[in-house]
Amino acid sequence: MNSNANPNPGGRFDGYADIHKALRAFMGDTLAKVGSLDPEDPAESAAVLGQVAGLLRLCRTHLEHENDFIHTAMEARAPGSTRSFAEDHEHHERSIRELEDDLAAAAKGGEGAAARLYRGLAVFVAENLEHMDREEVENNAVLWAAYTDEELIAIEKALVASVKPDEMALALTWMIPALTPRERAAKLSGIRAGAPEPAFLKVLDLVRPALGGTGWEKLKRDLALAV
Ligand SMILES: [Fe+2]
CATH class of the missing domain: 1.20.120.520 (nmb1532 protein domain like)
Structure with a gap:
């Protein structure tokens, strides 16, 4: 170790x-x-x-x-x-x-x-x-x-x-929920800055079901989302 x-x-x-x-x-x-x-x-x-x-x-x-x-x-x-x-x-x-x-x-x-x-x-x-x-x-x-x-x-x-897009989707589905709320917000802010808004919203749809507890509420707060 x-x-x-x-x-x-x-x-x-x-x-x-x-x-x-x-x-x-x-x-x-x-x-x-x-x-x-x-x-x-x-x-x-x-x-x-x-x-x-x-x-x-x-x-x-x-x-x-x-x-x-x-x-x-x-x-x-x-x-x-x-x-x-x-x-x-x-x-x-x-x-x-x-x-x-x-x-x-x-x-x-x-x-x-x-x-x-x-x-x-x-x-x-x-x-x-x-x-x-x-x-x-x-x-x-x-x-x-x-x-x-x-x-x-x-x-x-x-x-x-x-x-490739399907590999990226699978990786993000597991990655975003696995991060701390602070890391999550930073990662998604980076994706938002580098992608068109519809693509960013697709990523949010992908990860939302896996964000348990207060994860989704924290993400909305940190990204100032109106969804
Ligand atoms: Fe390796």
């Missing part, structure tokens, strides 16, 4: 923070739902297995974006700095393919298939939780030493521009 009391004391730009919160929330929720799945309920099975498929899709594209943008940037100025993370990513890609096989078996209702999917997903989640923490500590240290915040923001913008 390598988390510090304050992992970002300099307040540097952290491109991992929000998407990793989204993935942690998506993984935790999905794992719990697979664990409690009623295989005799076709509608519930379809919904939960569909959620697993979405999670595996997002995990795969997430690691591709990290390879293409983050690791490329790290290697450009700190050669060799991504080696163990690249190995992790190859391992995760193999795990995703195995989980997709388990998922297909569970969808066919095979004996013990849902239980096998649950156990496999639990290990995958455990490995990813540790991996993401290591990225936030070790990779951010490399990035912060080698790049200015302005450069890191430019890399992040290029990464985000490469994300």
Whole structure:
């Protein structure tokens, strides 16, 4: 365990923070739902297995974006700095393919298939939780030493521009509720500043159902929304 009391004391730009919160929330929720799945309920099975498929899709594209943008940037100025993370990513890609096989078996209702999917997903989640923490500590240290915040923001913008609309919608559906109210308002203000109003309102429609408790009221207040 390598988390510090304050992992970002300099307040540097952290491109991992929000998407990793989204993935942690998506993984935790999905794992719990697979664990409690009623295989005799076709509608519930379809919904939960569909959620697993979405999670595996997002995990795969997430690691591709990290390879293409983050690791490329790290290697450009700190050669060799991504080696163990690249190995992790190859391992995760193999795990995703195995989980997709388990998922297909569970969808066919095979004996013990849902239980096998649950156990496999639990290990995958455990490995990813540790991996993401290591990225936030070790990779951010490399990035912060080698790049200015302005450069890191430019890399992040290029990464985000490469994300396909359906992947972005899925990521935001999990990301916005996973953030603190303050982070949520900042993220949505940024989206509002960079997108036409109808696109911004679509994002709000997407995330509103998942904002429990006082989340929606706080967001309305923070964004001065009249909806
Ligand atoms: Fe990663």
